[in-house]
Amino acid sequence: MxxxxxxxxxxxxxxxxxxxxxxxxxxxxxxxxxxxxxxxxxxxxxxxxxxxxxxxxxxxxxxxxxxxxxxxxxSPYGLTMRRIRANAIAILTVAWILGTFYYLWQDSKPHTPPSSTDSRSRGHGGQPKVVPGRLEIHRDDRTIALIVTQPPRLDQGQLLGGFDEKSYLSAKTLKPGDDPYREHAFNLQESDRLGSERAIRDTRHYRCASMNYDVDLPSTSIIITFHNEARSTLLRTIKSVLTRTPSSLIQEIILIDDFSTDPDDCQLLSRIPKVRCLRNGRREGLIRSRVRGANSASASVLTFLDSHCEVNTDWLQPMLQRVKEDHTRVVSPIIDVISLDNFAYLAASADLRGGFDWSLHFKWEQIPIEQKMARSDPTQPIRTPVIAGGIFVMDKSWFNHLGQYDTHMDIWGGENFELSFRVWMCGGSLEILPCSRVGHVFRKRHPYDFPEGNALTYIKNTRRAAEVWMDEYKQYYYQARPSAQGKAYGSITDRVTLRRKLNCKPFRWYMENIYPELRVPEQEAVSSVLRQGGLCLESKGPEGLGLGECRGIGGNRPQAQRWELIEPLIRQHDLCLAITAFTAGSKVKMEPCNSKEPRQKWKPKGAALQHMVSGLCLDSQSPTSPPVIMQCRPQLASQIWEPQIIS
Structure with missing residues (x-):
């Protein structure tokens, strides 16, 4: 074998x-x-x-x-086995990553909101849920959307009633060869291509999904004014409201057709449930058209909306909640940007508020650092000196009490300043709410005509606002707009009477308490001494400060006691008063001037000098010690500073 x-x-x-x-x-x-x-x-x-x-x-x-x-x-066999193991590990790693992303993609449920300690029952926007027209989006602290899901749409018959959307849109289309920007100052071809509704990104901070709102929020009348608006844009505005707003909160949508060329642009839309159409018999402009809509409204709360917008997820509930809690609040959303070229929906910064310059030109500006420091939650309201004016919510009784709009203003422009000054100075407040987002098409020119021209109309409107509300500060308006002097602006008797009747505060109060960041134009520097009895504030060395016996007369005052008070700075040559910390008892020193440095910002408060950021007052304490900042006490002798101009 x-x-x-x-x-x-x-x-x-x-x-x-x-x-x-x-x-x-x-x-x-x-x-x-x-x-x-x-x-x-x-x-x-x-x-x-x-x-x-x-x-x-x-x-x-x-x-x-x-x-x-x-x-x-x-061994070649050993090398082969090593390669096999390496490939196997790589394949398993890729499979794990893909599996993780698949899991995240499938998990479209929003973040579970924290339990509320509020004893009131809240419903609208409470536990996030998928409702028709709502976008559910997960994102991190930077509000970058990771997942977007489009929920089932409402039945079009239920949403639009007897309205024939297809024939409405097809009746007016861009002809081949026509300029898509000519008629509306945006790309009409792209707007028509999008149709009447689309999915947009939820641009709110992720914490907004956890916000709860009262179940008994008041319903609102939504007022939209327009003149020769593109049909696709107008209809998309209306449908975004209907699909992204709880039906119980919409009392009605009032369309004010400001004498458009084609009456059917508005009349056909009245077939949509809850939509009413009012047509002006002549061109009235946005201001008088809104007043007509407000007078016709049946709800207790008014919502003003432009005709080229798209509202975002849960846009209305935060604003209704704030107005319900305090009827004197006028609230506005963060206004996102819809590109006029390709209609891309772009998130706007959540750190902006409304501002203006002395020509009464509106601008967006960063929230002041002291306001940022005071905000502990990114969902908290933002106080704003003025609102843009196109989109806001206001209690109807408060709107009427404050005198509605100045109806002697024409077409468009300046009405937002007049309303903003009136609200603040007559007992109300203005807020921008980060958890409310509305997209808006910002155009580079007006697509419609002004009877007296764009420039003259704007000057007339802003001059009326300046003459009624800006008191002695109106001189800076005329300095910035010299062409406004001599231009007719009509009678303001009724608005001046209204201001007196409402017992409104002076514009100086507005400057000191609402918009201290608006710098008064620098006048020729005037030197002064800051006296406390027989002692004067004086510099001691490169950084030191203290009190010294007032010396010299008139122009013979020593340089160490000469100060220039140019808000917000108290300066001596190139050095300015600056606090060392924002707490009571902190010393005050001299350092190189920087008007943007919060530690150097001061303002008069009666006979005291108040630090604008900390709210504390300059206090000499004693003649032998450096000055500090302390809690303001108007009758305290060590906080009373008497400026005397040096001739």
């Missing part, structure tokens, strides 16, 4: 040859072979042959670990 003998061969040291570290067939030999026939140089094999079972046993002397490793590395 023959047996097959297997010998484990490790790396041979004979002739430097390399052999496989794995078993191989050595030879076919008779079963009666002896042990010596199979003995190798370093391996001992003991073979025991069992005739009955014909089994051969192999026993090997194992090589050392170092030799085994060296043999494994040297």
């Amino acid at each position: 023959n047996q097959v003998l297997f010998v484990y061969a490790h790396k041979s040291k004979l002739h430097g040859a390399r052999t496989s570290p794995y078993p191989r067939v050595c030879a076919q030999i008779p079963a009666s072979c002896t042990e010596e026939a199979a003995r190798g140089q370093r391996s001992r094999v003991r073979v025991r042959v069992h005739e009955r079972e014909r089994v051969q046993l192999l026993r090997l002397t194992s090589p050392s670990p170092a030799e085994r490793t060296e043999a494994r590395v040297a």
Whole structure:
């Protein structure tokens, strides 16, 4: 009988040859072979042959670990196995990553809101849920959307009633070769291509999804005025409201057609449930058209909206909540940007508020640093000196009490300043709400005509606002707009009477308390001394301050006691008063002037000098110690500073 003998061969040291570290067939030999026939140089094999079972046993002397490793590395088979393992690990890693993303994609449920300790029952916007027209989006602290899901749409018959959307839009389309920007100052071709509704990104901070609102929020009349608006843009505005707003909150949508060329632009839309159409018999402009809409409204809260907007998820509830809590609040959303070229929906910064310059030109500006420091939650309302004016919510009774709009203003422009000054100075407040977002198409020109021209109309309107509300500060308006002097602006008797009747505060109060960041134009610098009895504030060395005996007369005052008070700075040459910290008891020193440095901002408060950011007052404490800032106390002698102009 023959047996097959297997010998484990490790790396041979004979002739430097390399052999496989794995078993191989050595030879076919008779079963009666002896042990010596199979003995190798370093391996001992003991073979025991069992005739009955014909089994051969192999026993090997194992090589050392170092030799085994060296043999494994040297073997092509070993290299192949290493590659297989590496590829397997890579494949498993990729599969794990893909599985994770798939899990996140499938998990479209919003963040679970925290339990509320509010004893009131809240419903609208409470537990986030998918409702028709709503976008559910997950994002991180930077509000970057990760997942966007479009919920099932409402049945179009239920949403639009007897309105024929297809025929409404197809009746007016851009003709081949026509300029898509000519008629509306935006890309009409792109607007028509989008149709009447689309999915947009939820641009709110992620915490807004956890906000809760009262179940008994008041319903509102939504007032939209327009003149020759593109049909696709107007309809998209209306449908965004209907699909992204709880139906119970919409009392009605009032369209004011300001004498458009085609009456059907508005009349056909009145077939949509809750939509009413009012048409002016002549061109009235946005201001008088809004007043007509407000007078016609049946709800207790008014919502003013432009005709080229798209409202975002849960846009209305935050504004209704704030107005319900305090009817004197006038609230506005963060206004996102809809590109006039490709209609992309772009998120606006949540750190902006409304401002203006002395020409009464509206601008967006950063929230002051002290207001940022005071806000502990990015969802908190933002106080704003003025609103843009196109989109806001206001209690109807408060709107009427304050005198609605100045109806002697024409078409558009300046009405937002007049309303903003009136609200603040007559007992109300203005807020921008970060959890409310509305997109708006911002255009570079007006697509419609002004009866007296754009420039003259704007000057007339803003001059009326300045004459009624800005008191002695109106001189800076005329300095910034010299062309306004001599231009007719009509009678303001009724508005002046209204201001007196409402017992409104002076514009100086508005400047000091609402918009202290608006710098008064610098006049010619006038030197003064700051007296406390017989002592004067004086500089001591490069940074030091203290009180010293007032010396000299008139122009002979020493330079160390000469100060220039140019808001918000108190300066001496190139150095200014600056606090060392924002807490009571902090010392005041001299440092190089920087009008943007919060530590250097001061303003008069009666006979005191108040630091604008900390709210604390300059206090001399004692003649022998440096001045500090302390809690303001009007009758405290160490806080009374008497400026005397040096002739």
